[in-house]
Amino acid sequence: MDTEFDILIIGSGAGGATVASALSPLCADGARIAVLEWGPHFKDEEFTGGELEMAQKLFFASGAITNRDQTLTVACARGYGGSTLAYTGTSIEVPQRSVDHWNVPGLTIADLVPRMRHYKAQNNVHELSDEDINENNQLFAAGCKALGYSVKKFPVNIRGCKGSGMCNMGCPNGAKQGTNRVQLPAAEAAGVQVITNCRVHRILPHEVEAEVAPSPYGHPSSWPAGRYRLHAKVIVVAAGTMHSSALMAHSRLPVSLPALGRYFTCHPALTLIAQHDHPFLNYYGFPKTYYCDDFEEQDDYILETCMYFPFTTAKSLAGFGAEHSALMADFRRLQMILVLVSDQAEEGNRITPDADGNPVLHYTLSERTLDALVDSQRIAAKIFFAGGAARVHAPAADRFLIDKADRDQVDRLIDRRHLKLGKISIASAHPMGGCRIGIDPKNSVTNDRGKVHGLDWLYVADGSLFPGSSGVNPYVTIMALADRVAEGIRDRWRAGELR
Amino acid sequence: MDARQRRPVLKAWQRRILVRLATCIVPETATASAQSLDAMVDAVDGQLQPRPRLQQIAFKLLLLGLGWMTLLPASWQASLLHLLEAFPIRLVRVGIWGLKTLIYLGYYGQESVQQRINYLPSKLEGNVLLHARRLPGRA
Numbered sequence: 001m002d003t004e005f006d007i008l009i010i011g012s013g014a015g016g017a018t019v020a021s022a023l024s025p026l027c028a029d030g031a032r033i034a035v036l037e038w039g040p041h042f043k044d045e046e047f048t049g050g051e052l053e054m055a056q057k058l059f060f061a062s063g064a065i066t067n068r069d070q071t072l073t074v075a076c077a078r079g080y081g082g083s084t085l086a087y088t089g090t091s092i093e094v095p096q097r098s099v100d101h102w103n104v105p106g107l108t109i110a111d112l113v114p115r116m117r118h119y120k121a122q123n124n125v126h127e128l129s130d131e132d133i134n135e136n137n138q139l140f141a142a143g144c145k146a147l148g149y150s151v152k153k154f155p156v157n158i159r160g161c162k163g164s165g166m167c168n169m170g171c172p173n174g175a176k177q178g179t180n181r182v183q184l185p186a187a188e189a190a191g192v193q194v195i196t197n198c199r200v201h202r203i204l205p206h207e208v209e210a211e212v213a214p215s216p217y218g219h220p221s222s223w224p225a226g227r228y229r230l231h232a233k234v235i236v237v238a239a240g241t242m243h244s245s246a247l248m249a250h251s252r253l254p255v256s257l258p259a260l261g262r263y264f265t266c267h268p269a270l271t272l273i274a275q276h277d278h279p280f281l282n283y284y285g286f287p288k289t290y291y292c293d294d295f296e297e298q299d300d301y302i303l304e305t306c307m308y309f310p311f312t313t314a315k316s317l318a319g320f321g322a323e324h325s326a327l328m329a330d331f332r333r334l335q336m337i338l339v340l341v342s343d344q345a346e347e348g349n350r351i352t353p354d355a356d357g358n359p360v361l362h363y364t365l366s367e368r369t370l371d372a373l374v375d376s377q378r379i380a381a382k383i384f385f386a387g388g389a390a391r392v393h394a395p396a397a398d399r400f401l402i403d404k405a406d407r408d409q410v411d412r413l414i415d416r417r418h419l420k421l422g423k424i425s426i427a428s429a430h431p432m433g434g435c436r437i438g439i440d441p442k443n444s445v446t447n448d449r450g451k452v453h454g455l456d457w458l459y460v461a462d463g464s465l466f467p468g469s470s471g472v473n474p475y476v477t478i479m480a481l482a483d484r485v486a487e488g489i490r491d492r493w494r495a496g497e498l499r
Numbered sequence: 500m501d502a503r504q505r506r507p508v509l510k511a512w513q514r515r516i517l518v519r520l521a522t523c524i525v526p527e528t529a530t531a532s533a534q535s536l537d538a539m540v541d542a543v544d545g546q547l548q549p550r551p552r553l554q555q556i557a558f559k560l561l562l563l564g565l566g567w568m569t570l571l572p573a574s575w576q577a578s579l580l581h582l583l584e585a586f587p588i589r590l591v592r593v594g595i596w597g598l599k600t601l602i603y604l605g606y607y608g609q610e611s612v613q614q615r616i617n618y619l620p621s622k623l624e625g626n627v628l629l630h631a632r633r634l635p636g637r638a
Contacts (some may be wrong), residue, residue: 049622052608070593134629163625172622284629310613314603320524321577331618422592
């Protein structure tokens, strides 16, 4: 095995694969570039759509890494393509107000927009035609319009979608244009090596300690099982927000980085569920078509359509017993809305490593976030009823189901005092921060090009770069930031600094 | 990584308590087949196996703590669980949430249960069925 590289990239998700593809033309110029991916390269037939099976295969801790006080779960996938294997593919550009709020000199919306559009074009991002929109989505749009809320269509990155609705378990038809379908194959074709089943244990100056271990899934790794010490002129950490901070902190880097792991945000989310009197077409077709961001700027949340699977749905309901079973009895009558809160970047919300380098999340839901979670339930309940729902489940209501006869009472029935942390399922699929971009090493980890303060050989290129929450589904923004990182490395290569 | 090759986390008596508690959380499990109940408990065990030993012990302690409750009449059990679910101490609420979540995972994660509640997705023909406006499942 060649253990000498010019550029080593740790992770193959939205960040790592973007860096790999953006730098891959350098291979023609003699650059040796490798991507080290912890998870396997799944075979197409391994995307079975089985809820528990795919959760176990794709996600760390089956999709439920918990924070220390166990009031929140975070989903992070691994495998060739990282979390792009398991996202829905909704492709929203970060809004100017978020970038302005980040307030990082050199990082502007004008710089990010062309990069985001480049990757959106590469990933075939477009809006669904009306005939492909199912009734779960249509009811949301109808409800929003009836109440005078604006509703927008998600641009999505699919090609040849067959409407399985299984996006979050890995598309069984290869339709979702994640990095496993677009950037990684292109990078490999240009000469980048991708080594799967390869976990990086530690980062040292110009060096990583890595281990290839067999996996029961996927194509065999191109490298034999064993421990390796790999050398590189430049190392790019793109292991995903949770793992990048943990890996770097575990590595005891030769600089002081007081902000490492800190300012973590994650868009805490609730899945809200309503029941209709009659079955409708809710889970055939693409699951996530519309969103409403009327409340993002003032109230810190957005509402999105979603359609999850039976276990995920059952656990999203606060309660149990006969009323829970009655709601679950006919899945075809369920309508779902996801609310995502833009949480504030706070120093105390942080990731630390355990003794093995795995992430430990210290995260407290702030009063502001909890208020937003309650208010968003009220708005979602009104949208459900305006769309024709017969009953609504809101975890912060004083009862398991609010009947449509009480629809005028939702502001009173849904109340903060009923929102008990630990009782309800608050989940996150958008971890961000921990290696935030900035100027001051006291409150940031990298410069505006993702280079770690004080180390000219170490970069970060994933969601951990976010100085604060993006306010929208983040993958397109991650790709744009990773593209900036790649640009900085490419400039140094061309200037001869890395040869 | 293959759960089948590992030793079970739960002992036989702990499995029995879990099944009895499940009837309070998902009442249908009272009439579920032995095969379905085994599948439910196996799935719970499979989730516990890769978890840290401390979490496994915490779950076993929870089962031990709640085991006596299954001797009570069903309505009492439900009242007590509702009380614990919203208990003032967060740790208690988290424990009940964990128990419920694992039972839901073990039960609603089963393909036969998913079919019974009319969750019948199609890997290849979701859009075809959508365009044909064909509702899945029983009438």
